[in-house]
Amino acid sequence: MAYGGGAGAGSGSGAVAGGSSTIKQVKLERESELRIEVGNDAPLRLRLLNGTAEIFGTELPPEIWLNFPPRLKFAVFTWYGATIEMDGSTETDYTADETPMVSYVNVHAVLEGRRSRAKASPSDDPESSQGPRVIVVGPTDSGKSTLSRMLLSWAAKQGWKPTFIDLDIGQGSITIPGCIAATPIEMPIDPVEGIPLEIPLVYFHGHSAPSNNTAEIYRVIVKELAGILERQFAGNAESRAAGMVINTMGWIEGLGYELLLHSIRTFKANVVLVLGQEKLCSMLKNELKGEPKVDVVKLQRSGGVVSRNSKVRQNARSYKIREYFYGLGNDLSPHSNIANFSDLFVYRIGGGPQAPRSALPIGAEPAADPTRLVPVNINHDLLHAVLAVSFAKEPDEIISSNVAGFIYVTDIDIQRKKITYLAPSAGELPSKYLIIGNITWRET
Structure with missing residues (x-):
């Protein structure tokens, strides 16, 4: 998970390298965020002392300690100001007052309007009763999964039950790497536990990245998953109006670009959000301009997003597999x-x-x-x-x-x-x- 509740230059103060293990308080001004990377060896406790704040679109409960496991990266954002208390060691933590959260929440507002219009439309009209089908695209480590999570949590907070679809076989937000998966989001996503796993629909690709030899497998399982969801939507007006949010791979060139186009068309996405890539945005606009009612929108990437090398990504995959068997806090x-x-x-x-x-x-x-x-x-x-x-x-x-x-x-x-x-x-x-x-x- 890339951190950052937003994009932008991320200028800030109070950067701590190596962190400390003492309790400390951080006061956040309005529309700013605290970006945190938990230390490698010990968890971090965090709570909201006053004001209001959220992590990836989910509001923090006041005065309740949350326990974040080692190596987790996240950002605490506040719209109106807040005081945060931390107990434990951090690899880094710093505040940033330049974020694109306003543009992200504006996207949410537009999607909210589309959902409301879809809900008010006759259910026997498949076009007008279809809520937004949002696909989030961009290069590796541009904050796609973070933005997806925010849009889902904000929608769930408004009472919708959008479907989350994860097509990123390298990362695995819903289940282990090597899979594509979908699950309904009925509540704002837990800041610690992440995506709920009660009823995911999972297809196994078997590899952490598609290649010339496995691209066809990827196309086949994407088509299978889309077909199942299409049938579910046809019989469920509530899910249909709530729509879907689709997270994608960071491979956006050559074969990766072809697979991205295949996913956009297979899921009939009508909103394409491009994170921090002018060239990709231009290519998609040209490619999709002949297709009706597809909006391609460029958004800033987060200043808190961290680029990860191949070893870090490999370790993240290992942690995700371990989490599947033993739980996030070794509680399984x-x-x-x-x-x-x-x-x-x-x-x-x-x-x-x-x-x-x-x-x-x-x-x-x-x-x-x-x-x-x-x-x-x-x-x-x-x-x-x-x-x-x-x-x-x-x-x-x-x-x-x-x-x-x-x-x-x-x-x-x-x-x-x-x-x-x-x-x-x-x-x-x-x-x-x-x-x-x-x-x-x-x-x-």
């Missing part, structure tokens, strides 16, 4: 289970030629089928792999089926033909069909 107890090789069927999507050379015209090379299902033998290669548990009833349904959850392979006993794995709960898996990609994790 996953179960170690043992199964026979014969009880499980592991598949990889993609790989293998479509046809042998003998069946092709002379001189033609066999092309790889990116959505071909390949059975995988259970052996030591699966050690430390994170596998998706598919809802498919038959193997040929795997790519078009969503997943129930994930397991982590901790041991392979070739002689006894037993596989040991970690699962969020005890008991049998909901399906015998498992999907493997290149998502791995080493428990530390």
Whole structure:
């Protein structure tokens, strides 16, 4: 999660490098924010002493301590002024009085008007009863997930239940990396716990970034997810009017740009918010100008957004997988289970030629089928792999089926033909069909 409740130059005072572990108070002036990076080794407690403030669009309760885990980055923003108290160590914390929150909340106001008009329209009119379908786009580390979260929380505060769709397989705001997912947002998003996980709809891509070999898988699961949501919207006027907010990948060039256009069109987005990229905004305006009722809007990126190198991003993926099994505050107890090789069927999507050379015209090379299902033998290669548990009833349904959850392979006993794995709960898996990609994790 990039931090920053807004964009802008982010000039401010009180920057602390290395932070301190004593209790301290910070007074925030109106329309300013406190940007915080929690230390690597210990959590941070924070509370609102007076005034009003919010984190990513969710208001802070007065006088109640909130516990933020290590390494979390966030910003506390106030519209009218507030005093914040912190207890614990921070990597950095500083105040900033230049943020684009006014422009962000103006976008929210426009979306609010569209939702109200959609709700007031006849439900049998599919066009006028459709609320805003917002897609947030921009380069890596431009604050897309943060803006998405704010727009969702502000809408939920007004009583709407918008659908959040996360297409960023590298980060994973809803579930582990390597997936796309959707979930309704019924309440402002908890500043600590994040996106609720009660009823997410999850599809497994299996990789932390699409490539030439896996782009077609990405297109297929995006289309599947969009189709499911389209059917849900058709039967639910409330969800339809509330609309959706879609977070996207930071890959915006070449194949990444093609996949971005595919997502915009597949979900029939009618509002495209471009964060901090003039070139991308111009390209999308030219590309989409012939399509009716698509508004492309450029917004400033946050001055609090931090660029992350590949190692930091890899660590973030590992933390997200650990959080899936153990919880944000190590408060979950996953179960170690043992199964026979014969009880499980592991598949990889993609790989293998479509046809042998003998069946092709002379001189033609066999092309790889990116959505071909390949059975995988259970052996030591699966050690430390994170596998998706598919809802498919038959193997040929795997790519078009969503997943129930994930397991982590901790041991392979070739002689006894037993596989040991970690699962969020005890008991049998909901399906015998498992999907493997290149998502791995080493428990530390």
